[in-house]
Amino acid sequence: MTGIPRAAFWLGVAGLLPFAFGVVLTLLPANDGSGGEIFAVPRDTGALLLERYGMVILAFMGGCLWGFACYPRRRLGPGFWVLFATTLPALWAFFAPLYFGPTPQWSCALLAAGFLALLAIDLWAHNEEIAPPWWLALRLPLTLAVVFALLFGAFS
Numbered sequence: 001m002t003g004i005p006r007a008a009f010w011l012g013v014a015g016l017l018p019f020a021f022g023v024v025l026t027l028l029p030a031n032d033g034s035g036g037e038i039f040a041v042p043r044d045t046g047a048l049l050l051e052r053y054g055m056v057i058l059a060f061m062g063g064c065l066w067g068f069a070c071y072p073r074r075r076l077g078p079g080f081w082v083l084f085a086t087t088l089p090a091l092w093a094f095f096a097p098l099y100f101g102p103t104p105q106w107s108c109a110l111l112a113a114g115f116l117a118l119l120a121i122d123l124w125a126h127n128e129e130i131a132p133p134w135w136l137a138l139r140l141p142l143t144l145a146v147v148f149a150l151l152f153g154a155f156s
Helices: 006-014 017-027 045-070 082-100 106-129 135-154
Strands: none
Touching: 006 045, 006 082, 006 135, 017 045, 017 135, 045 082, 045 106, 106 135
């Protein structure tokens, strides 16, 4: 946890809980309507949860980068391309599942790709000193966990 503020670390880890819950739901048997299953859930419940929460978090992470870019560290403020890059995660979170994901599983795969692209934006923001110095140390493991969960949902 080198240099990562405690609150950011623990809240980041807590943000993984809905992803973990979605993975657990994908492992439960699908409810066939007979009522005989104790822990059965409607089909695609886990993938739907992963899709919906993934959309929210991907957009949120782009918003975090927007906030970093607008922080007055530079005299001239953020340029167009910096702000444009920080809006891409929210646009992807909205359009990719809605228009290109015919099933929750497809949407999970598209969102996983969005989180990998976000990681590239995080790397760029780190190299340009837009994000705080500890940002990448926090984002890398969290992003990998999120991508794993979304891919689990994609192949459920």
